[in-house]
Amino acid sequence: MPPGLVVGLTWLVVCQLAGEVLVRLTAVPVPGPVVGMVVLLLALEVRRRRGRDTEQDAAVLAADGLLRHLQLLFVPAGVGVVAYLGALRQDAVPVVVAVAGSWLLGLVVIGWTTRVLERPGSRA
Structure with missing residues (x-):
């Protein structure tokens, strides 16, 4: 397993966890994973504007791996x-x-x- 894959999966899980926590704290009627995707989008945009794309590449690598097995979801x-x-x-x-x-x-x-x-x- 490439090390970037682990970093990317960590990014995805941490953003989903952040979304779940935000939804529970604010009682917003939106699913936590949706808020987590918004958090991930914001994090990737901030990193892109700063010129650091290594974590973004890891998240893309992890997302591509998940998309290959999307039918299981x-x-x-x-x-x-x-x-x-x-x-x-x-x-x-x-x-x-x-x-x-x-x-x-x-x-x-x-x-x-x-x-x-x-x-x-x-x-x-």
Whole structure:
């Protein structure tokens, strides 16, 4: 195992832990790992602006390793769907509306963001 992989995994776990702690302290209704990703983004941006990319490379190395096995992360979600199939069947309409609505909202936001970033003179 390359030493950069261990450093990168440490960065990912520490940022997730920081996100969990921040959510618990502030009682924000956002999952801890999402806040942890924001913390990681901010840490990588600060390091990039200071010209130190060695830790960023380690985090990218660790993330690439996790992405190669991303399909394994869907197993718990699939088991959860099967376990709650009765409840999903009972509330099928709200679930379908929520899934379709969030998909559509995400698509619109990504399209709008892409359009804004592709404008001449935008900083990207």
